[in-house]
Amino acid sequence: MIFNSLEYIIFLPLVFILFYVFRHKFRVFILLAASYYFYISWNPAFIILILLSTLIDYGAGLSLEQTESKRSRRLILSLSVCANLGFLFFFKYFNFALENVNEILLAVKGSYEPIKAWDIILPVGISFYTFQTMSYTIDVYNRKTKAEKNFAYFALYVCFFPQLVAGPIERFNNLVPQLKEKADLVIQNISHGGRLILYGLFMKMVIADNLGVFVDSVYGDVAGMNSLSLVIAAVFYSFQIYCDFHGYTTIAIGSAKLFNVNLSENFRTPYLSGSITEFWRNWHITLTTWFRDYIYYPLGGNKGSKLKWAIAILTVFIVSGVWHGAKWTFIIWGGLHALIVLFEKLTTWDRKSKNVFIRFVKWGITFFIVTALWVFFRSSDMDSAVLYFKSLANNWNLELVELTLEPFLLLGLFIITDLATRKKNFAMTLDKVPSVFRGTIYFVLIFLLLSRSGTDMNPFIYFQF
Amino acid sequence: MNVVKYIAIRLVLGVVFLFVMNQLYLFTFWKGDINQHGDTLENLWVVDTSADAIYFGESSNFHVDEADTMKHRISYALDTLVPNLSIATVDNAGLHAGSYLSLIKNIPDEMNLKFIVVTLNYRSFAANWRYAAFENYLAKSELMMEPSIPILNRFLVSLKLYDYKTEKEREDQMKTAWKNEKFTIPDFEYNNVVEWDSAMAWQTWLNVNSNLNEENLPLASHYIKNFAFSIDTLNNERIEDLNSIVNIGSEKGYKVIFNLLGENTEEAEKLVGKELIYLMEKNRSLLVNYYTSRGVIVVDNFYEIPDSCFVDRSWPTEHYNYQGKRIVAENIKKAIEKNELHN
Numbered sequence A: 001m002i003f004n005s006l007e008y009i010i011f012l013p014l015v016f017i018l019f020y021v022f023r024h025k026f027r028v029f030i031l032l033a034a035s036y037y038f039y040i041s042w043n044p045a046f047i048i049l050i051l052l053s054t055l056i057d058y059g060a061g062l063s064l065e066q067t068e069s070k071r072s073r074r075l076i077l078s079l080s081v082c083a084n085l086g087f088l089f090f091f092k093y094f095n096f097a098l099e100n101v102n103e104i105l106l107a108v109k110g111s112y113e114p115i116k117a118w119d120i121i122l123p124v125g126i127s128f129y130t131f132q133t134m135s136y137t138i139d140v141y142n143r144k145t146k147a148e149k150n151f152a153y154f155a156l157y158v159c160f161f162p163q164l165v166a167g168p169i170e171r172f173n174n175l176v177p178q179l180k181e182k183a184d185l186v187i188q189n190i191s192h193g194g195r196l197i198l199y200g201l202f203m204k205m206v207i208a209d210n211l212g213v214f215v216d217s218v219y220g221d222v223a224g225m226n227s228l229s230l231v232i233a234a235v236f237y238s239f240q241i242y243c244d245f246h247g248y249t250t251i252a253i254g255s256a257k258l259f260n261v262n263l264s265e266n267f268r269t270p271y272l273s274g275s276i277t278e279f280w281r282n283w284h285i286t287l288t289t290w291f292r293d294y295i296y297y298p299l300g301g302n303k304g305s306k307l308k309w310a311i312a313i314l315t316v317f318i319v320s321g322v323w324h325g326a327k328w329t330f331i332i333w334g335g336l337h338a339l340i341v342l343f344e345k346l347t348t349w350d351r352k353s354k355n356v357f358i359r360f361v362k363w364g365i366t367f368f369i370v371t372a373l374w375v376f377f378r379s380s381d382m383d384s385a386v387l388y389f390k391s392l393a394n395n396w397n398l399e400l401v402e403l404t405l406e407p408f409l410l411l412g413l414f415i416i417t418d419l420a421t422r423k424k425n426f427a428m429t430l431d432k433v434p435s436v437f438r439g440t441i442y443f444v445l446i447f448l449l450l451s452r453s454g455t456d457m458n459p460f461i462y463f464q465f
Numbered sequence B: 001m002n003v004v005k006y007i008a009i010r011l012v013l014g015v016v017f018l019f020v021m022n023q024l025y026l027f028t029f030w031k032g033d034i035n036q037h038g039d040t041l042e043n044l045w046v047v048d049t050s051a052d053a054i055y056f057g058e059s060s061n062f063h064v065d066e067a068d069t070m071k072h073r074i075s076y077a078l079d080t081l082v083p084n085l086s087i088a089t090v091d092n093a094g095l096h097a098g099s100y101l102s103l104i105k106n107i108p109d110e111m112n113l114k115f116i117v118v119t120l121n122y123r124s125f126a127a128n129w130r131y132a133a134f135e136n137y138l139a140k141s142e143l144m145m146e147p148s149i150p151i152l153n154r155f156l157v158s159l160k161l162y163d164y165k166t167e168k169e170r171e172d173q174m175k176t177a178w179k180n181e182k183f184t185i186p187d188f189e190y191n192n193v194v195e196w197d198s199a200m201a202w203q204t205w206l207n208v209n210s211n212l213n214e215e216n217l218p219l220a221s222h223y224i225k226n227f228a229f230s231i232d233t234l235n236n237e238r239i240e241d242l243n244s245i246v247n248i249g250s251e252k253g254y255k256v257i258f259n260l261l262g263e264n265t266e267e268a269e270k271l272v273g274k275e276l277i278y279l280m281e282k283n284r285s286l287l288v289n290y291y292t293s294r295g296v297i298v299v300d301n302f303y304e305i306p307d308s309c310f311v312d313r314s315w316p317t318e319h320y321n322y323q324g325k326r327i328v329a330e331n332i333k334k335a336i337e338k339n340e341l342h343n
Helices: A005-022 A022-041 A044-066 A069-109 A126-141 A151-159 A172-180 A187-220 A229-255 A275-281 A285-296 A308-325 A328-347 A357-380 A383-395 A407-419 A424-429 A435-452 B001-029 B030-037 B040-045 B074-081 B097-104 B135-145 B150-158 B167-180 B193-201 B217-227 B237-252 B265-271 B276-291 B322-338
Strands: B051-058 B087-091 B115-120 B255-260 B297-300
Touching: A005 A022, A005 B115, A022 A044, A044 A126, A044 A151, A069 A126, A126 A151, A126 A172, A126 A285, A151 A172, A187 A424, A187 A435, A187 B001, A229 A275, A229 A357, A229 A383, A229 A407, A229 A424, A275 A285, A275 A328, A275 A357, A285 A308, A285 B074, A308 B001, A328 A357, A328 A383, A328 B135, A357 B193, A407 A435, A435 B001, A435 B150, A435 B265, B001 B030, B001 B150, B030 B040, B030 B135, B030 B150, B040 B087, B040 B097, B040 B135, B051 B074, B051 B097, B051 B135, B074 B297, B074 B322, B097 B115, B097 B135, B115 B237, B115 B297, B135 B150, B135 B276, B167 B193, B193 B217, B217 B276, B237 B255, B237 B276, B255 B276, B255 B322, B276 B297, B297 B322
Parallel strands: B051 B087, B051 B115, B115 B255, B255 B297
Antiparallel strands: none
16 A cells, blocks of 8 residues: 555544544554554554564564663664674575675686576565664663553554654654644644645656656656756656655655644755755655664764774765665765765855845756766666766757656746745644635646646655655 | 635635636647647547447558558448448557447547447467556556546546556566466366466477477467466456446447457467367357357357468467458358348
């Protein structure tokens, strides 16, 4: 079940009604059952995996709290982290590792019968819920949070359906207290939740899916495209992935809001950033802060020598690349971001200038870099990414491509709405708008959603991670 | 109570919004969307509403042989053969009963039709066509053409709420049907497409059938995949759609003519054998009897088209040269006259 499906349009109001019909003490079970049903609708077999992960970290949390010995605590933490990363490695990286082992052995031995790849299906959302459960166990280990004794609440923390498959990656201390709090049926929650769901669907179905049509056609034949098409496709992809992922997150936040839960913000107009460092403060915020808290700080952060600090930055970004997928393109993408962040830090490029012109130039350069690096992210493999840049250089002409005005107009409309909501989210921004104007905005968004949504509906891009 | 009132007001406003949006959609994007996702409907829009009949066809109607001097459609030939009737044409490649049903639902109420001619393509009952990749487009078209609220149709299309399947899923469906949809031929060892086709593929038949050689073996295989089946009137979706067309005809008060196209039985027998003809005949007679008993005029061209009239020689189709098209048109004309629809 995906957010942009009829099933979800029926499922969400049903869960909403059931949630408020029952008394508070039963609501956790309603949400838990709904969340498991939501996950089972993808692939029933993988429910075992999520249950296993839940049991391991629930047990690890309780054991950590009851254990005083440092050595034992470290052992428990290691076992939990290894189990979580083990699942992740097997399902996500095993074939990638096998492929590379084959290549190395072939290079060393000359002739070699490669080991065949295994037929492994990636469980949807595994990268997200694994990181979420790991953050809990690490926080309990560091005594930043208390272990949860109520299994139902802990299980719900792992699988809360709005954010189960693609985040935001929530911390235990943010999500569980809200789930435990008695929720009253408040009009503002319905109104804000509904607005966010509408805006999220607009971003995904109207903007991302329409831009994706041209992007797919260009990336499907990179060698045959002229430079103008390649440039437009790159810019379109920047907005496609933003609207796709931001759209998903916004629907997730809106859905959770209906149950009186405020999920974490994941995007803050990242394309307005004046540096790559700033971009990462505003893009996929919950993942960035996860890496900051659980990798960057433990590696010393900016406290040690410059070399140590540089290694920490490189590690974070390369792990971030690997997190996105088992492909060299993601690793290169993460590595290049790391190098640019290091450059910015060493040259103080990331400091905000008061001069408007300089700020504009920095913004332009940042957008250019982010867009160029997305090429690695979007390409199916390194050869395709290299081919993209080669074609860009070799097919340099500005002949008009076969493209209607519609995606440009829709993109323009989105940019206006994104700018208008840069300080507060869409729902809160609408609070300050006169009701007639608000009605007009609803009308336009719903009209576009009904009539201009992409017809080649694709799953959310981040589901593959 | 406040919450209930809040939701109720919004639901009412939603209905009003929907009505206005639908009107706006019809005025702005609808025609463009139909052009993109359901272009066959455009053919119906240009039909003269004073026409006496509509001929619904697929590529057999408009495909022309390069060598032909006359490059007219079957429907055009028919129109000229019955000068006192005006017969309009609605056609497009790959259409089948489901597509015709969607179009027929959209026939303008102001039309005073005497009859409709619906092309009945034998191959369209086979798994090869029912589960073809092209079905995605046809299913999407059918949803776009559904006479309900156009803006909702468009939204349902964007949610892929039609019979959408990936190419792999379609291929799997087809292979499953070839294996599971059994048929019985007396004194014949194969009872499904997979077994029969495999035997062909292993070239064992080259020794059995002197008409087969390595060159025409793939064509023989196509004949099996396209023609070897047994129509199940309870589960074949084409039957369900054709039955709905018959019902609409009775409701609206016009006669329904099913134009069963001719197949190249000569070549089928030569390449595959009499067993295939046995199956084809069984299906043909089933279709003719089934629909005749339901008050439909069935024009049976099944054995009427000689081998020389078939244009495509590497794939079994119903693309005829003009002589073949003319035979079909004349048979329809005879049926019209026999049933006194021409007055």
